[in-house]
Amino acid sequence: MSLAEIPTVLRQAALRLVLPTAVLYGVMVGLGLLVTRVLNDVWPLTAEDAVNRRFEAERDGTLNAVSLVFSTIASTSAVVAVTALVAIVLALSGCRWREPMFLIGAVSTQALIFLLTTMAIDRTRPAVEHMDTSPPTSSFPSGHTSAAVALYCGLALVLAARARRTPVKVAWWSLLVAVPVGVALTRMYRGMHHPSDVIGSFINAGTCLVIMARGVLDRTVRWGRGHLPGRRPAGRRQPSTSAA
Template sequence: MSSTVLQGLRRVLLPVTLLLAVMVTLGMLVTRVFAGSWPFTLEPGVNSGLAAERTSGWNDVSLVFSTLASTQMIVVVTVLVALFLRLRLHRWREPLFLCAAVSAQALIFLLTTMAIDRRRPAVEQMDVSPPTSSFPSGHTSAAVALYLGIGLLLVLRARSTPAKVAWGSLLLLVPVGVALTRMYRGMHHPSDVVASFVNGGTCVLIMARAFLDRGIRWGRSMLSPGQAADADRGVVGQPAAS
């Protein structure tokens, strides 16, 4: 195994392991240490207030956002976007980055729910509860990793500041909408979705550093010299030409 691959693995495995430890620690603090302290004592009131404000219109809107972050949709969108990136850019950096970010958050989510046992909010739940803990929100974490990851790639390739702001804002709105939706539908506490932003957002940062960095040449041995030169242009802070 080459030194560049080993360096890349260190950039992935160590940070992801540390993030898992952080997520489990946060879960213990929220559910055990500070469960009876402010601001976590406010969460039941927030949950009840959101449930009391449900209307047929908002129910439909919340279903749309919740569907955007369902497991099936996340898998389909990730695969399709990764294939598009590979065919459009003719390099592996961006597809690997997106797939790795989504996969890492899913692994951390599953392991965290195995360590942290938290009940769903004590309100009527509009969805069937999956057999996982309420902490953290899997829908929110996946939405952050996928849509924020896509947004980062679009921002890096945009040539103008207004375009960067527009793409970044648009893709950030999706995970925010998903987070609000999961609370509205009675599936998660506010701290669950906040922790999910930590999980998904950090995974995007970790994988951006590992896969979009010029110093890490993932898959270079599989590329021709011309393709390898093209791959070097797809780096953080240096958008590749369209």
């Protein structure tokens, strides 16, 4: 990338990545305030405690083990490791920079929005027995759910786009989307989040996927050398205007 390209690339990044992410942060904080201060005494939020108590009542040994698996694969360390591994595999399997960067960008952006939102919104965990140690963050939104949506739905998007047959596309989506759904149910089952927390996480991570898909996966969006407006393709020469 030449120095002349830097202002254009920065402007592109600001409009397609930074600005939408800032808007998403505002939306998430607004949703958090609605949940905790405005609509907290209004149905269906008033029914959330009953949902968490119902999950608590259904606990048994088998479900506890299954929920632990889903909760573990969506933990920070697991998500970071899987994201790095998948990005490397995608790069080595013939994908160009867009697919790995899309996945890394989606996971990283949702984590940033999650962290900033929990710093602005103070919500206690559900009033049931907690099966996990609570991290020092607010209950809204669910970090596990948000990370799972960004990673596994993002991977489904990449793999389905590369698949040529419709049944294969459907299979990838069905298999990978089931993971964040399982994580969402698990986090409520284990008493760590309210239903609205996991709904907020789907909004957060889903929007991050859209932002990164528009900015990174969309091949009509040009980044870097040879893609600036008015730039001549490399290897071509202007026709000579000198007299024969």
